[in-house]
Amino acid sequence: MYKTKVIAGVDVGTSKVTVLLGEIHEGSKLNVIGLGQSSSQGIVKGEIVDYHLASDCVHAALLAAESQAGVSIDGVYLAQSGGHIEGFPSEASVNIRDTEGSVQQDDADHVCSLAQGRELPENRTTIHHLRRPFVLDGRQVDTPVGLEGDRLEVSYWTMHGDSRKISDSIHIINAFNLHVDDIVLAGLASSAAVATPDQKKSGALVIDIGRGTTDYALFMGGFCMRAGCLPIGGDHISNDLSIGLRMRLKQAESLKLRYGSAILEHKDKTERVWLNNDFEIGDRPIPLWSIEKIIELRVSEIFEVVLKKLGGQFNPDKLASGVILAGGTSKLANIDQCAENVFGIQAHAGDNSAMATGELKDTQFSTALGLLHYGLQYQSENSYSKHRQSSIFGRLKSLFQKA
Numbered sequence: 001m002y003k004t005k006v007i008a009g010v011d012v013g014t015s016k017v018t019v020l021l022g023e024i025h026e027g028s029k030l031n032v033i034g035l036g037q038s039s040s041q042g043i044v045k046g047e048i049v050d051y052h053l054a055s056d057c058v059h060a061a062l063l064a065a066e067s068q069a070g071v072s073i074d075g076v077y078l079a080q081s082g083g084h085i086e087g088f089p090s091e092a093s094v095n096i097r098d099t100e101g102s103v104q105q106d107d108a109d110h111v112c113s114l115a116q117g118r119e120l121p122e123n124r125t126t127i128h129h130l131r132r133p134f135v136l137d138g139r140q141v142d143t144p145v146g147l148e149g150d151r152l153e154v155s156y157w158t159m160h161g162d163s164r165k166i167s168d169s170i171h172i173i174n175a176f177n178l179h180v181d182d183i184v185l186a187g188l189a190s191s192a193a194v195a196t197p198d199q200k201k202s203g204a205l206v207i208d209i210g211r212g213t214t215d216y217a218l219f220m221g222g223f224c225m226r227a228g229c230l231p232i233g234g235d236h237i238s239n240d241l242s243i244g245l246r247m248r249l250k251q252a253e254s255l256k257l258r259y260g261s262a263i264l265e266h267k268d269k270t271e272r273v274w275l276n277n278d279f280e281i282g283d284r285p286i287p288l289w290s291i292e293k294i295i296e297l298r299v300s301e302i303f304e305v306v307l308k309k310l311g312g313q314f315n316p317d318k319l320a321s322g323v324i325l326a327g328g329t330s331k332l333a334n335i336d337q338c339a340e341n342v343f344g345i346q347a348h349a350g351d352n353s354a355m356a357t358g359e360l361k362d363t364q365f366s367t368a369l370g371l372l373h374y375g376l377q378y379q380s381e382n383s384y385s386k387h388r389q390s391s392i393f394g395r396l397k398s399l400f401q402k403a
Contacts, residue, residue, distance in 0.1 A: 004023060004024065004025055005023075005024045005074045005075065005379065006021055006022070006023050006024075006033070006069070006071050006072065006073055006074050007021070007022050007024060007073070007074060007075050007076070007077060007181065007372065007375040007376075007379070008020065008021050008022075008062065008065065008073045008075070008076045008077070008178075009022070009076075009077050009079070009189070009367070009368040009369065009370070009371030009372045009375065010058070010061075010062070010076050010077070010078050010079065010173065010368070010371070011079045011186065011189075011367040011368045011371065012040070012043060012046075012048075012054070012058060012078075012079065012169060012172075013040060013043070013046070013081075013210050013211065013212070013367075014040055014043055014044065014045060014046055014210060014211040014212030014213065014233070014235070015039070015040055015210070015211040015212070015328070016037055016038065016039055016040050017037065017038050017039075017040055017057050017058050017060075017061040018035075018036075018037050018061065018364070018365060018367070018368045019034075019035070019036040019037070019061040019062050019064070019065040019368065020032055020034070020035055020065070020360075020365065020368040020369060020371070020372055021033050021034035021035075021036075021065050021066070021068075021069045021071070021073065022372040022375065022376065023069075023071070024375070024376055024379050027379050028376075030372060030373075030375075030376045032356065032360065032369075032372065033069040033071065034065040034066065034068045034069030034071070035064075035065060035068060035360075036060075036061040036062060036063065036064030036065030036066070036067075036068065037061055037064065038057045038058075038060040038061040038064065039057060040054075040057055041053040041054065041056070041057050042054035042055075042056075042057070043057075043212075044212065045082060045083060045212040045213055045231040045232075045233075045235075046081035046082035046083075046186075046210075046212055046213040046229070046231070047082040047083070047084065047165055048165065048168045048169060048172070051168060051171075051172070054172060055172045055175060058172050058173070058176075059172075059175075059176050062176055062178070073178055075178070075179050075180075075181040075375070076173050076178050076179065076180050076181060077180075077181055077182055077183075077184060077371040077372070077374055077375045078169060078170065078173060078180050078182075078183050078184070078371070079183075079184055079185075079186040079189050079367050079368075079371055080127055080161060080166060080169070080183050080184065080185055080186060081185075081186040081187075081210075081213045081215055081229050082161070082165065082213065082229060082231065083213075083229065083230070083231030084161050084162035084165050085127065085159060085160070085161045085185065085228065085229045086159070086160060086161070086228075087157050087158060087159045087160070087226065087227065087228055088118075088157075088158055089155055089156070089157055089158075090115050090116065090118045090155065090156050090158055091115055091153065091154065091155035091156070092111050092112075092114035092115035092117075092153070092154060092155075093111065093151055093152065093153040093154075094107060094110055094111045094114065094151070094152055095150065095151055096149055096150055096151065096152060100148075101148045101149060101150060102146060102147070102148050103136065103144040103145050103146065103147050103148070103149060103152060104145065105145050107144070107145075107152055108134070108144055108145055108152065108154075111134075111152050111153070111154050112131070112154055115129075115154050115155060115156050116129050116156060116158070118158070120160050123162060123163045123164065124160045124161070124162065124163060125160060125161055125162075125163040125166055126158060126159070126160050127159040127160055127161055127166075127183060127184075127185055128158070128159040128184075128185055128188070128227075129156045129157075129158050129159075130156060130157040130158070130159065130223075130224045130225075130227065131154065131155075131156050131223065132154070132155045132156065132157065132223050132225060133221060133223055134152060134153065134154050135152070135153040135154070136149040136151070136152055136153075137149045137150055137151055140221075142222075157224065157225065157226050157227065159185055159227060159228075166183065169183075170183070181375065181378075182374065182375075182378070184370070184371055184374050185215070185217075185227055185229070186208065186213075186215045186229070186367050187206065187208055187215030187216050187217045187227050187228070187229060188217055188224065188227055188370070189366070189367045189368075189369075189370030189371045189373075189374065190206060190208040190215065190217075190326045190327070190363075190366040190367045190370050191206040191217045191219070191224075191370065192355075192369075192370035192373040192374065193326075193350075193352045193354070193355050193356075193363075193365075193366040193367075193369040193370040193373065194206060194324050194326045194350030194351065194352060194363060194366050195219065195321070195324050195350065196354055197222065198321075199219075199321035199324070200219035200222050200223075200224075200321075201219075201221060201222040202319075202320040202321050203219060203220045203221070203318045203319035203320050203321055204218075204219050204319060204321035204322065204323075204324055205217075205218050205219075205306075205310075205314075205319060205322070205323045205324070205343065205345075206218075206219070206323075206324045206326065206350070207303075207306060207323060207324070207325055207326070207327075207330075207339070208325075208326040208327040208330075208363075208366060208367065209233050209234065209302065209325070209326075209327040209328070209329035209330055210233045210234065210327045210328060210329065211233050211234045211235050211328060211329070212231070212232075212233050212234075212235055213229055213230060213231055213232070213233050214229070214230040214232055214233050214302055214305075214306065214327075215227075215228070215229045215230075215327075216228055216229075216230075216306050216309070216310075218310055218313055218314065220315075220318050220319070221318075225313050226309075226310055226313045228309050230302070230305055230306065230309070232302055232305070233302075233327075233329060234256075234328060234329035236298055236302065237256060237260075237294075237295055237298045237299065237329070237332075238252045238253045238256055239252070240294050240297075240298050241253075241255060241256055241291065241294050241295070244290065244294045245286060245290060245291070245294070247275065251275060255273075255275065255286065255291055256291075256295065256332075258273075259273050259288060259291050259292075260291065260292070260295050260332055260333060261291075261292045261295060261296070261332070261333045261334045262295055262296055262299040262300075262332050262333065262334045262335040262337070262338035263292070263296055263333075263334040263337050263338055263341075264289070264292045264293050264296050265292060265334070266288045266289055266292060267289065268289070269287055269289045270287075271287070271288045271289065272285035272286060272287060272288065273285070273286055273288050273291070274286070295332070296338065299332065299335060299338050300338055300341070300342055303338065303339055303342035303343065304342055307342060307343060314343075316343065316344050316345045319345050322343075322345045322346035322347055322348065323336075323339045323340070323343055323345060323346070323347035323348070324347075324348065324349075324350040325339065325347060325348070325349050325350055325363075326349075326350045326363040326366045327363060327364070327366070328363075328364055330349055330350070330363060331349075331363075336348055336349060349363070350363055350366065351363060352365060352366055352369050355369050355372075355373065356369055
C-alpha cells in the first residue's frame, strides 16, 4: 500500500520566503494543503548573507505552513537561485555497437554518461544535467533505442552552483529537522507552473523576474535548451529610480508600484505626479516621463542581458509560444510590450492555472508550485526511491561530508 507523503516546496526569495505543502496520494495525485510565508531577512539577490536571520524567516514560513495544514512535512524540494549559478554545454557521441545497427539501451546510457562526465572546478556542485534531443546519424530523435543508425550523439546543458552557498541553504532546512529531497533551479520550477507541455513543445522562453534575481529557461521541442539566473531584478529598477530622481529607496519603490510602466507612455515632460510625505524636503512633483523612461531603460536592460546569455540558442522562429513572464516584477504595466520590443516575439504574463486555483494562480507562487510538481513527478516514478535519492546524494555527497 502506498503511503501518503507530505512534501514542501520552499522558495527562499529576496523579498519573502514562500512554503507550499502538497499531499501526494497513491504516488500520482497532489493536493496543495498549506501555505506559509514570511518576509526575507539575511538574503540578498537570492543568496544567504546572514545565516541566522535567514534561518529564522525560513523556519517561520515552514511553521506557518505546517500549522495551517495541520500536518508534518516529510520532505522538502528547495529552489536554488543567485548569481553563483552557471551553466555550460557538454556533448558526446558513440558508434553503435550492435552488429545489425540498432541502437540499444546501453548505447544511449553510454553516450549520456560520457556527456555528463565533465568534471567541475573545485567547490562547484551540479544542480541539473538538462538533456537535449538525441541526434542519430544527423537526424534529431527523442528516443533512439530501437532505431537503426551508426552514430549517436547527445548534448546537455549542465547547471552548477557554488557548493558552500548551496550547502548553506540545505543546512537551514536540516536545522528544522527536515530532509531535502532535491534541489531545483528556480527558473525551471517556475516554468513547470506557468508553461504547459504544449507550449514547451512549440517553443517558449520563460522569464521569472523577482525582486533580486531574474531566472530564465528556454524550451524548444519540449526540451530545456538553456537556463540561468541573473543577479538583477525589481530592486535594480528601484535603485535606479532612487538615484535618478534623488529619493530614498522606499520612496522609489512606492513610485514604481504606483506609476511605473515598462514602456514610455507619457511623453509630455510637463506632466507631474506628486511624491508626498517627504519629510526632508516636503511634498514635491516628479515628472512622470522621468519615472517611465528610467523603468523602460532598466527593464529593457534586464531582457537584453537574458538575450545575450541565450546567445545562438535563441531562435525566434522556433518560439511559437513566445515569452512567458512570471514573478512579482512581471506585474509591472506594459512589461509584456517591453519584452516584445527586445525579443521580437509575442510576450504575455503567465499564470499557474494549470496547477492551482484561487490566490495560488498568482505568479508569485510559481516557483513553489513548480517545486511540488517536481516532487510529484519523482514520487510517481517507480525508480524514485533508488534513482532519485542516489542522484541527489551523489551530487551533494561532498556537501554532506563537510557538514
